[in-house]
């Protein structure tokens with residue numbers, strides 16, 4: 001069985017709402033993997049993918065609002081990383097809408113690895129900045 005990485009305590013930023021959103025997003029990815037493995041019909045997979053994409057965009061908007069409140073100096077670079085991810089998932093969603101090819105598990109694993117890496121390497125940097133006050 002394929003696995004997307006679960007949320008764990010090493011990913012916590014100290015912002016409860018942000019941590020909850022990270023956890024929920026990873027749960028959504030795991031749910032998508034399960035739908036694909038269960039052979040769910042394409043509309044069900046597409047709906048779940050769209051939900052995941054919309055959730056990611058909402059999360060990025062909330063997180064960017066937090067960065068603005070914190071006066072985080074690397075905010076622009078951080079926003080560009082969010083935009084890179086958003087562009088990637090929008091492109092995938094567009095392709096799913098056109099062709100018969102379903103989303104691959106490898107693609108979901110890649111998205112999960114990207115998201116976890118982003119939390120570890122980038123979100124943790126603004127968390128450290130906030131802790132320094």
Ligand SMILES: [Fe+2]
Nearest residue numbers: 063118122123
């Ligand atoms: Fe982020």
Ligand SMILES: [Fe+2]
Nearest residue numbers: 022063119123
């Ligand atoms: Fe984040």
